[in-house]
Amino acid sequence: MQKTVLTYGTFDLFHIGHLSLLQRLRALGDRLIVGVSTDEFNEIKGKKTVVPFSDRIEIVGALRCVDLAIPEENWEQKVGDIQRHNIAVFGMGSDWEGRFDELKLHCEVVYLPRTEGVSSTHIRKTLKVLDRSHVRELKQALDLISSIVERFD
Amino acid sequence: MQKTVLTYGTFDLFHIGHLSLLQRLRALGDRLIVGVSTDEFNEIKGKKTVVPFSDRIEIVGALRCVDLAIPEENWEQKVGDIQRHNIAVFGMGSDWEGRFDELKLHCEVVYLPRTEGVSSTHIRKTLKVLDRSHVRELKQALDLISSIVERFD
Numbered sequence: 601m602q603k604t605v606l607t608y609g610t611f612d613l614f615h616i617g618h619l620s621l622l623q624r625l626r627a628l629g630d631r632l633i634v635g636v637s638t639d640e641f642n643e644i645k646g647k648k649t650v651v652p653f654s655d656r657i658e659i660v661g662a663l664r665c666v667d668l669a670i671p672e673e674n675w676e677q678k679v680g681d682i683q684r685h686n687i688a689v690f691g692m693g694s695d696w697e698g699r700f701d702e703l704k705l706h707c708e709v710v711y712l713p714r715t716e717g718v719s720s721t722h723i724r725k726t727l728k729v730l731d732r733s734h735v736r737e738l739k740q741a742l743d744l745i746s747s748i749v750e751r752f753d
Numbered sequence: 754m755q756k757t758v759l760t761y762g763t764f765d766l767f768h769i770g771h772l773s774l775l776q777r778l779r780a781l782g783d784r785l786i787v788g789v790s791t792d793e794f795n796e797i798k799g800k801k802t803v804v805p806f807s808d809r810i811e812i813v814g815a816l817r818c819v820d821l822a823i824p825e826e827n828w829e830q831k832v833g834d835i836q837r838h839n840i841a842v843f844g845m846g847s848d849w850e851g852r853f854d855e856l857k858l859h860c861e862v863v864y865l866p867r868t869e870g871v872s873s874t875h876i877r878k879t880l881k882v883l884d885r886s887h888v889r890e891l892k893q894a895l896d897l898i899s900s901i902v903e904r905f906d
Contacts, residue, residue, distance in 0.1 A: 616808035655769035664817045
């Protein structure tokens with residue numbers, strides 16, 4: 601019988617860490633279903649993405665290792681998805697370790713290690729450096745002006 | 754006979770515009786080969802990427818619409834690649850319109866429209882906005898200090 605694996609995520613700024621996790625999850629079974637968080641659900645979670653939901657789900661669904669991409673719209677849909685898609689394994693990155701253990705009532709639950717040093721946060725930081733030079737220049741200007749102002753104190 | 758399509762690109766910060774172009778190129782034939790620019794070749798072109806070559810080629814190669822991803826190491830390899838892989842169609846985004854017409858000696862050459870408003874440059878700009886608040890604050894501080902300094906002039 602076919603063994604189907606299920607996972608969820610936002611997959612903003614799609615990177616090698618996302619791909620590696622999805623490929624390793626897919627290798628745990630014969631089919632991989634990925635729930636991609638909608639922009640509305642991310643808003644509830646207080647998470648703002650650079651890439652809109654429609655693009656994120658299309659990119660995830662275009663991967664050879666992903667058999668089906670579905671929207672993730674709330675915290676409660678997991679049990680329903682597990683039953684509807686006859687899920688054998690629920691898998692997440694180890695940053696979620698222990699957080700979904702209650703799903704063990706319904707299927708196997710695994711947490712896989714994340715790729716070191718790669719994340720959307722990391723990419724955002726790398727990109728921000730591109731603008732840091734402006735901040736540095738302005739700080740130098742401020743220091744200079746401060747020193748001028750001090751002479752009048 | 755199988756019709757193979759060939760394209761080249763950098764595919765930094767993989768986005769929906771990249772995916773759409775690759776899927777439409779793939780639809781022109783039965784197989785799609787994608788040359789991904791190495792970091793060394795990008796350096797020659799004066800192009801700096803956020804994502805390293807090894808990640809970029811792995812992501813492109815993981816797409817269902819891509820049958821083979823190969824490194825693009827110089828401007829001259831195209832004719833050799835066309836002959837080696839028995840290419841029927843060479844395709845690029847319309848931002849390259851006319852630039853590869855000399856390859857018409859070897860195969861069909863097509864330029865496909867790019868998706869409006871989506872590019873790595875656009876994503877970079879969106880991300881920079883996250884840091885612009887600091888710049889704005891510093892500018893306000895500068896204005897304030899300038900107005901103080903002016904009083905002493």
